[in-house]
Structure formats: C-alpha cells, structure tokens
Amino acid sequence: MLNPIDPEVVIRDGGAVGRFPGQIHEGVAWWLAACLVVTQKATRIAVAHDGHPATTAFANSFCRGAINAQHYACNVHYLGHQTEDRLLLTLKDLRGVPGAWLSVDDPGNDVTVHIRLYNRQGNLLDDTNGLAEIRRLIAEDRVPLPVNAQAKGTIEPWHPLLTNGDRL
Template sequence: MLNPIDTDAVIRDGRVAGAIPGEIHEGVAWWVAACFVVVSQARQMAVAHDGHDTTAGFHRRFCLGAINAEYWGCQISSLGTADEAQLLHAMKELGGVPGALLTTTEIGGRQNITILLYDADGQPVTEGTGLGKLREMVASDRVPIPVNDQAKGSITERRDLVEKP
C-alpha cells in the first residue's frame, strides 16, 4: 500500500476521519470508496461534500475509487455541495442507494477530513454494518481494483437532486 495510514485510528466511531497532513490523504478516499462499493454491493451511490476546497479533492478521489471497484460498475451521482439532509433526500430519490458525505473542519490550524457513509436505508454505516469489514480490507491491502474496463462505473453530476425549488 502506498502511503499507508493507521486504519484503527482513521476508520472508527462510524466514520473515516483524520487530520491532514499526517493522518489522512486523498488516496484514502479512493480506497474507502472502492471498499465501500464492494462491502455494500452498490451498483449506484450518491456522493456529496461541504464545498470546502480541500473536501472537493477528497470528493473527486472518492468518486473515482467508487467507479473502480472490482466488477460492480457502480454509477455515482455526484451531488456537489450538499448537507446531510440533502444527501439523504437524494439517496431516497435515486431509489434507496448508499451514500457518502465528505466534510472538512479546521481545528487548531489543521484541517480534519471526515467521510460519513450511509447504507441504502439512509442509516450511518457502523462497525457491524460494514465499517469493520471496510477497515479490514484497507488494513490488509485488499483494496478492490476493476477487473477490466467494462466493469468500470461512471460519474454523473446530479446537482438537480439538491437544488432548492
């Protein structure tokens, strides 16, 4: 694994979170997304972020990882900037699909990135509902890669799902 992380410290408490630099980097978003697609067996997913410049890079890498997960061919609906309520609404509108929300906070001069994962019912993914398996996959360097180009998914911009009427 290039640029490994402390998976027990970063993937815990119902989230993937860490400070940059040092604890987390954009590659983690790719790994987490690919593993989440496999763990959740997702063929479609909604992904949003808080609009922070740093988060936008993590969001882009998350989406790329999600479309490159083994043979799943996951179709990503990229919502752009959205809050949790908007993400959950979009997940429901898409037919009950898993989702992810990426955010950045500034604490003590450091940026902290958080990736929250949601199952198809809109519930946060917990240790017992996939986070533990995801952490195990990343820690053991079993990050899924696409089996061929036909297995690759795609990213569609779906800001229309979060626009206010």
Template sequence: MLNPIDTAAVIREGGAVGRFPGDLHEGVGWWLGACLVVTQKASVLALAHNGHPAAVRFAGPALSGAINAEHYACLVRDLGRQTEETLQRVLATEQTPGIYLAADGDPADCHIRITLYDRDAAPLREGTGLAEIRRRIAEDRVPIPVNIQAKGRIVNAPTEPRQGDAP
C-alpha cells in the first residue's frame, strides 16, 4: 500500500471519518468506492456530496474506484451536490447502494465523513460490509478490474436543482 491509513481508527461509523489531510487522503475515496461495489455486488451505485471543496476532491477518486471494481462494470450515478436526505431517497427508491461525502471547516484542514449505504439506504454496519471493507483496505486487497470490459461508467444525474442554482 503506497499511502496507508489507520483503518481501525478511520473506517467506522458507516464509512470513513477523519481529518483531511492527516487521517484520510483522496486514495481512501477510491478504495471505498471500489470496495463498496464489490461487497454489495453492485451493478448500480449513486454518489452525492455536500459541495465542500474537500468532499468534491474525494468524490472523483470514489467515482473512479466504483467503476474499476473487479468484474462488476458498475454504472455510477454522480448526483453532484445534494443533501444526504436526497441521496437516501434515491437509494431507497432505486434499491441501490451509495456514497455520501461531507466535509466541514477550512478546506486546507477539515473534517471529512464518507458514509457508505447499502441497498436499503442504511449506513453500512460491521455485519453488512463495513468490516469486510476495513479488512480489504488493511490487507491491501482493494479490488481492481479484471479487464477493460469489466470497467463501469459514470453518468451525471442530479435529481433536483442544487443549492444556489437558478430555478
């Protein structure tokens, strides 16, 4: 692993939580995206963020990881800036797993939370994939695509006007 993290300390509370920079780095987004697809056996996944610059910075790697996960060829819906409640409604309606990225504070030194959701729009728990994701990352067993045909794709799919957008 090129840039290890303390998985026991940061992979908790339904996803990953910590300071950026420091506890977490952008690669964690990639690892979480790829591992969520594999542990949930997802062919579709949705991702949204709160618009904070650090959350946006982590969203790109998370999207990339999700489309590069073993043989799943996952279709990843990038909902962009949305509320966490909006993402949860989408997940519950579509019965698909998802990722929500939220950060607060100074972008140069902030707190970030990456919540991973299962198909029931519930945050992952130890028995529903979180422990497996923590183990995979700690053991550097992050999934990679088996071939180019296994690569998924990203679609921009906002569900409602974003805050600050004109109606």
C-alpha cells in the first residue's frame, strides 16, 4: 500500500477522520470511495463538501475513486460546495443512493479532514452497516480496482432541487 494509514485510527466516526497532512491524505478519499461503491453495490452516489481547499482536493479524489471501483461504472452526482443537510436532502431525492460529505476543522494550522459516508437509506455508516468492511478492505490493502476502461463511471455536476422542484 502506498502511503499507508492506520485504519483503526482513521476509519471511524462514520467514515474517515484525520489530521492533514499526517494521518490522512487524498488517497484515503479514493480508497473510501471505491470501497463505498463496492460494499454498497452502488451504480450512483452523491458527493458534497464544505468548500475548504483541502476538502475540494479530497472530494476530487473521492469522485475519481468512485468511478474506478471494479465493474460498477458508478455515476457520481457531484454537488460541489453544499451543506451536509443539502447532501442529505439530495440523497433522499435520489432514492437509494449512498453518499459522502467532506469537511474540515481548521483551527490555525491543524487541519482535520472528516469524510462522512452514508448508506442507501441516508444513514451514517458504522461498524454494523459497512464501515467495518471498508476498514478491513483498506487494512488488508484490498481496495477495489477497475476491471477495464468500459467499467469506468462518470462524474457529473449535480444541482440539488429547491423546495419548489427547480434546480439550484
């Protein structure tokens, strides 16, 4: 595994949490996304972030990991800079689509990245509904890789619905 992490320390609290740089790096987002797609058997996911420069980079890596997960040809609905509540509403609107919310705590120079993963029901992952399996895949260096170019998914900008049904 290139740039190893301590999965027991980092893969927790609904996804991944760690100091950047140090405990976590953009590759972790790629790994999490590929594992989320495979463990949830997802052909579509939604991804949003808080707009911080670090989470923008992590979100881009997350999207690339999702579209390259084995044979799933996952379509990523990329919301970009949105609130976590907006992501959760979008997951509900998309009916049965897992997702991820990326954010940071940035007190001074100590950036902590949070990647929160949600299942098809919009519930935060925990050790009973997918997080333990993702942790195991990463710990064993069994991150799902693409099987061929035809299995590659797509990333498309997604604009959440307003309350009247129009898009933002």
